[in-house]
Amino acid sequence: MRRGSRTPFLFLLAFQVATSLAAEPIKLASDTAAATPSESSPNKAAIEPDPDSARLIDVIVAQQKNALTALQDLRAKEADLKNQLTRLASGTIDDGPPYSILVLDKLNDAIAASRPQRESLDESQLAARDAVERSRLEVEANKRTLRQIKETHNAAVAESIKAIEREIRFAEETLVLRRLELSIEENHRSIHSLELKINERKREIVSKQVTFAKLTLDEKTAELDVREMELNAASDSLKLDLQYAERRWLAARQEFDALVGPNPSATERVEALSLAKQTIQVEQGVVNQRLQRLPMMRASWDRRYRVATGQSTREERRQWLTETLSQLEQLSRERRTRELKLAAARSSLDAVASKADESTSQDPERTRWLDRQNESWSKQIEQYNRSLWGIDSASRALTRLQSEIEGEPSRTFAQWIEDAWGSLRRVWNFELTSFDDTSLTVGKVASILMFVFFGYFAARWLSRLMGQRLPTFGVEQAAAGAIESLSFYVMLITFALAALRYANVPLTMFTFLGGAIAIGVGFGSQNILNNFISGLILLAERPIKSGDLILIDSTYGNVTRIGARSTLIRTGDNLDIIVPNSKFLENNVINLTRTDDRLRSSIKVGIAYGSPLEKVMQLLEQAATENPGVHPQPKPSVSFNDFGDSSLAFQVFFWVTARNMAQMRTIETQVRLAIDRLFREHGIVIAYPQQDLHLKSQTPIEFRLAREQSECTEFKAAS
Incomplete structure (x- = not known):
């Protein structure tokens, strides 16, 4: 309990006990006034007044005197504290400097203890205000009841009016007491604030001239x-x-x-x-x-x-x-x-x-x-x-x-650098985990990541340099690309292992982690691993290689790049098709240029009936032989395929060198132009589809020619 507040609170406790004992008689008096018979029932007697009301009022008045005395003491103490705060403006306290460290500790403890006390005082002050408000409402309610009873002008309620007046007197005295108690709580709050300011001011004075002997x-x-x-x-x-x-x-x-x-x-x-x-x-x-x-x-x-x-x-x-x-x-x-x-x-x-x-x-x-x-x-x-x-x-x-x-005083720049370096060193050597007698620290993890990061770019640069230089030593471009990809992965794994060795991290530390990753990859990444391994097989076995012209899913295209997961194919329309590597091993793929770049092509042509067949075959062979893109060996050959419905079907076969479909289409176009030119020169007609229509009828067919203004001419013709 706060100092100086014990006496008024003891009186308050005594008052609460007294009011709890006397509450029932007072309520009975109030209920009597409310239940007093009206003029229509004059035979009901009024309830006798409470004989203890005067004694209770005397108790409340005595408590008011005690509360007033306590309030005066608190105000005197408040004035004394204000004088102390004014004297502290000089910058010294009674003992004088230098001040012991114990004095500063005592002031700090007092200031720290004042925070929970402040909350308690705030709660007490709110409770006192609520009590004042309740007492005020009770006084107003009793007065309102008295006015209503007086308005009845009934002589039989005279005693009830006296009882209500005693209740009003008791409630008014209680309201005065509650207001005094509120003033006491407010003074306690003010005294606490002054004591806190005094202690803070003393701490400010002492902290400037404190000594630790x-x-x-x-x-x-x-x-x-x-x-x-x-x-x-x-x-x-x-x-x-x-x-x-x-x-x-x-x-x-x-x-x-x-x-x-x-x-x-x-x-x-x-x-x-x-x-x-x-x-x-x-x-x-x-x-x-x-x-x-x-x-x-x-x-x-x-x-x-x-x-x-x-x-x-x-x-x-x-x-x-x-x-x-x-x-x-x-x-x-x-x-x-x-x-x-x-x-x-x-x-x-x-x-x-x-x-x-x-x-x-x-x-x-x-x-x-x-x-x-x-x-x-x-x-x-x-x-x-x-x-x-x-x-x-x-x-x-x-x-x-x-x-x-x-x-401590502000650090210099050198001290700041020293502290920062010390903090960084502690973080660098912080142990994340350990395995056997080897610890995995933040520094080791950072070293491994940096080593792998720079190793990735070094492996990429070295592998590209190797892929660019190998063709100069007679290595095919496709083989150079495969060697470039394989060397990149080999160097990347080598750099990763070297990073672990540099950081003294044993591979056994990742045994459990590797097993867990393998299980997760096995269930969740089957396709990725399948394509990755397929890519390694394609690079090693080389059933297809960069630059090959292939036919896959009825699509012609050139292999541009064989990656770790997929292969990039570019079509003649300059469209890039990304095909998973596993598809080349699981499905049939036609590689038109696997062994060499020579491809056999053919052109079909239909000749009108009655044309000289030997001359046609000679001209077709001539058109293919004269083209510079056609190989002289094997020689172009011509075959007479069939007697068609509308034409005689011929086909000329020839070999060309083409790395893509565009080159082949160019040569085929040139041969077709040559065939058309030679046939025109020698009067050979390239046939086109023809049909003869024969009409059979037993009666004549009637025709009508319609003209404007509904004029028409009819005629008959024999079938």
């Missing part, structure tokens, strides 16, 4: 030594107590096991002795934790002294800051654990209290052991609270050390 460090070290001796003595005493408690519990347990039938008192006795032993263990754990924190407290005071006196290096301060942050995180975890145990202990205490309330007084032995359980749980709660207090004390000490380390 060696004597202060020695005093704190001596205090910690004394505390260590006390805790060791307490630990030794608790060991003896625990042995005694264990013997008592074992004896009670043996007696309980020897009993026949249920015995509630014996059951509660065993539970109480077991709980007493557990309570000693809890206290022992708290003492041991406090002992374990003493070296940390000594180190924090020593480090604060070295930081304040400039006896520490930057590397030491960085290391201390890392350790301090880790210790604060550990204390935070311990606090959460203690809070959970404290909540469980409070719940158990409530359960024991409920069990004690339900038990009858006919079994005093069982009641006594339930009281012992209650005492044990209360002691555990006390120990958990002491543990939380110790954790908070250690956290405050470490937080002071952290703020003093982080509050």
